[in-house]
Amino acid sequence: GENVEQHPSTLSVQEGDSAVIKCTYSDSASNYFPWYKQELGKGPQLIIDIRSNVGEKKDQRIAVTLNKTAKHFSLHITETQPEDSAVYFCAAKSGGYQKVTFGTGTKLQVIP
Amino acid sequence: DGGITQSPKYLFRKEGQNVTLSCEQNLNHDAMYWYRQDPGQGLRLIYYSQIVNDFQKGDIAEGYSVSREKKESFPLTVTSAQKNPTAFYLCASSIRSSGTFYNEQFFGPGTRLTVL
Numbered sequence: 384g385e386n387v388e389q390h391p392s393t394l395s396v397q398e399g400d401s402a403v404i405k406c407t408y409s410d411s412a413s414n415y416f417p418w419y420k421q422e423l424g425k426g427p428q429l430i431i432d433i434r435s436n437v438g439e440k441k442d443q444r445i446a447v448t449l450n451k452t453a454k455h456f457s458l459h460i461t462e463t464q465p466e467d468s469a470v471y472f473c474a475a476k477s478g479g480y481q482k483v484t485f486g487t488g489t490k491l492q493v494i495p
Numbered sequence: 496d497g498g499i500t501q502s503p504k505y506l507f508r509k510e511g512q513n514v515t516l517s518c519e520q521n522l523n524h525d526a527m528y529w530y531r532q533d534p535g536q537g538l539r540l541i542y543y544s545q546i547v548n549d550f551q552k553g554d555i556a557e558g559y560s561v562s563r564e565k566k567e568s569f570p571l572t573v574t575s576a577q578k579n580p581t582a583f584y585l586c587a588s589s590i591r592s593s594g595t596f597y598n599e600q601f602f603g604p605g606t607r608l609t610v611l
Contacts, residue, residue: 415597426602476597485537
């Protein structure tokens with residue numbers, strides 16, 4: 384089955400700096416890669432996603448890149464703000480049904 | 496106000512007791528899911544259901560059971576056979592789709608279960 388590795392497990396940045404979270408996946412058939420943000424005491428919420436036929440996608444201060452050859456994808460957050468502090472999960476979907484495999488999460492702390 | 500509700504937010508049980516976690520959605524979604532979240536391990540799929548009266552095991556189904564008698568409801572029972580039940584449990588739902596297309600999963604706020 385699919386295996387998703389996520390790094391780093393914790394990340395501290397100064398407000399205004401950029402943050403990068405990296406994930407690798409094992410199944411070359413994976414074709415969809417969502418990123419979720421989980422705030423303390425809440426369920427995860429989708430923030431951005433990318434499909435395997437696209438190399439990069441941006442939405443305001445967040446962007447995701449995908450390298451299918453190397454089987455890795457990354458989340459980039461620019462001009463970080465304190466409200467960006469949360470746990471971020473990457474995930475990968477393979478196969479013909481709704482199952483996704485999640486990474487282990489990155490706790491991002493933005494220091495004011 | 497549409498969404499997914501999970502109750503209670505915190506749940507305490509004695510070892511050896513079965514406990515049922517509630518999940519209700521009013522998003523008219525066909526598919527529903529249960530995940531377990533442990534520190535440092537991300538989200539792991541317990542069970543999922545694509546349609547009423549049908550469900551499949553996920554990656555860690557042992558010690559858990561589910562039912563899907565209504566479209567809106569997908570309760571999870573943590574049985575005494577689950578060896579390490581203390582965890583944060585998340586329910587999610589999505590539009591059902593076929594083939595390789597993926598529909599966003601919407602998560603509830605979670606239930607933290609502590610077995611004493």
